[in-house]
Amino acid sequence: xxxxxxxxxxxxxxxxxxxxxxxxxxxxxxxxxxxxxxxxxxxxxxxxxxxxxxxxxxxxxxxxxxxxxxxxxxxxxxxxxxxxxxxxxxxxxxxxxxxxxxxxxxxxxxxxxxxxxxxxxxxxxxxxxxxxxxxxxxxxx
Numbered sequence: 001x002x003x004x005x006x007x008x009x010x011x012x013x014x015x016x017x018x019x020x021x022x023x024x025x026x027x028x029x030x031x032x033x034x035x036x037x038x039x040x041x042x043x044x045x046x047x048x049x050x051x052x053x054x055x056x057x058x059x060x061x062x063x064x065x066x067x068x069x070x071x072x073x074x075x076x077x078x079x080x081x082x083x084x085x086x087x088x089x090x091x092x093x094x095x096x097x098x099x100x101x102x103x104x105x106x107x108x109x110x111x112x113x114x115x116x117x118x119x120x121x122x123x124x125x126x127x128x129x130x131x132x133x134x135x136x137x138x139x140x141x
Contacts, residue, residue, distance in 0.1 A: 003032070003033045003034065004032060004033035004034075004070040004071060004138075004141065005033055005034050005036055005068055005069045005070050005071075006029050006032070006033050006034065006035050006036065006069060006070065006071050006072075006073060007035075007036050007037055007065050007066055007069035007071070007072045007073070007086070007090070007095075008022070008025065008026050008029060008035050008036075008037045008038070008040050008072075008073050008074075008075075009037070009040070009072060009073070009074035009075070009082075009083045009086045009087065010022040010040045010074070010075045010078075010080070010083065011075075011078045011079075011080035011082070011083060012040065012080075012082065013080075013082065017078055018075060018077060018078050018102075021075060021077075021102070021127065021130075022040050022075055024127055025073070025075060025100070025127070025130060025131070025134070026038050026040065028131050028134065029073060029134065032134075032138050033070070033071075036065040036068065036069060037062075037065060062086065063089065066086065066089050066090055066093060066095070067093060069090075069095060070095075070096065070141065071095065071096045071097075071098065071137070071138075071141060072086065072087065072090040072095050072096070072097045072098070073098045073100065073134065073137075074086065074087055074097065074098070074099045074100065075099075075100045075102075076099045076100065076101050076109065076110075076113060077100070077101050077102040077105035078105070079107060079110070084110070084112070084113075087099070087113065087119070091116075091118055091119070096120075096137070096141060097118070097119045097120065098119075098120045098121075098122065098133065098134065098137045099113050099119055099120070099121045099122070100121075100122050100124055100130050100133065100134075101113075101121060101122065101123050101124070102124060102125075102130075103123050103124065103125045104125070109121070109123075120137060122134075122137075
């Protein structure tokens with residue numbers, strides 16, 4: 001399997017409750033390719049990575065990475081406007097998209113994702129289950 005470029009999306013400003021899940025998934029994805037957005041898994045991303053960047057610079061960088069990536073993997077258990085926007089941009093660019101949704105999340109998955117047949121969605125119940133979904137997606141890439 002060739003090394004691919006992966007854009008990982010997870011909530012930053014919308015809440016960091018799932019940061020450890022993001023970090024675990026990003027580490028796993030690193031076995032398959034370059035994770036362009038590995039900072040999403042960093043504990044203090046807003047205070048470290050984003051501190052010296054304007055919102056405009058962050059937007060420009062993220063759009064460039066979305067154009068560059070082969071696959072968008074989005075952990076969508078915690079609602080985030082930014083993640084939803086990234087998914088929409090990736091769809092408009094014709095990118096392969098995998099959304100991971102924890103079945104134990106307190107809120108239902110948005111119908112805009114769950115009802116979109118251009119998006120693969122994995123309803124997972126453990127990190128290992130989510131990793132199996134990622135592996136299956138990568139096999140079909």
